[in-house]
Amino acid sequence: MTGAMRLKPAIPLVALIAVLFLGCNTDEDFGVLTGFCQLTPTITGSFGARAKFDPEVHKITLDIVLSAEMRSMLKDVGVTVMGIKDGGTFIGLVTDTATGLTDGTITAGDDILIEGDKIQIDPLGECSLGVFFVNADGEAIPVTRRYTQNEPQRIIARVPADLPPGQYTLRILTKYTTASILLMEPRIIEYDKLLIIP
Numbered sequence: 255m256t257g258a259m260r261l262k263p264a265i266p267l268v269a270l271i272a273v274l275f276l277g278c279n280t281d282e283d284f285g286v287l288t289g290f291c292q293l294t295p296t297i298t299g300s301f302g303a304r305a306k307f308d309p310e311v312h313k314i315t316l317d318i319v320l321s322a323e324m325r326s327m328l329k330d331v332g333v334t335v336m337g338i339k340d341g342g343t344f345i346g347l348v349t350d351t352a353t354g355l356t357d358g359t360i361t362a363g364d365d366i367l368i369e370g371d372k373i374q375i376d377p378l379g380e381c382s383l384g385v386f387f388v389n390a391d392g393e394a395i396p397v398t399r400r401y402t403q404n405e406p407q408r409i410i411a412r413v414p415a416d417l418p419p420g421q422y423t424l425r426i427l428t429k430y431t432t433a434s435i436l437l438m439e440p441r442i443i444e445y446d447k448l449l450i451i452p
Contacts, residue, residue, distance in 0.1 A: 290321045345370040345445040363415035374406045376430035386413045387422040
């Protein structure tokens with residue numbers, strides 16, 4: 255019980271019960287049944303012939319089974335969808351490989367290094383997917399040359415040589431995910447800094 259007394263008040267009741275269980279020294283099968291759930295401590299891992307606890311092999315866990323009353327109460331829980339969780343997809347930095355600048359200035363006809371996460375163009379060969387430079391009128395000009403590098407965290411793409419001076423939003427359209435299955439619809443990823451061809 256002394257271990258339980260040292261717990262901070264903010265620790266949930268379930269954690270307190272787990273400490274009480276694990277502090278018990280008994281050979282009996284035990285558990286706690288409340289109006290909300292049944293809590294039962296368990297030890298995973300093979301004991302072999304010696305039946306001795308080894309922290310390198312065994313893990314102490316707590317099984318929690320909801321009561322019928324709690325399962326019934328969950329049916330009345332309301333859900334508010336606040337938006338789609340950001341999957342960590344972003345463009346973090348664009349480097350003009352001709353000058354080494356990362357201030358947004360790029361060179362027409364030269365490569366840029368795009369760094370981020372989950373930005374790989376996949377599948378290749380779909381004309382609606384790829385790296386695009388969107389001008390002030392909203393026209394998206396695609397990169398037509400093969401990508402020098404096309405990986406989840408890095409793309410090297412050639413800025414079209416005939417791209418006129420001006421400001422552009424860098425946009426990537428891809429169906430890439432970390433899973434083996436592609437997205438049904440393309441994901442749009444935009445760099446939050448404008449790119450400039452002087």
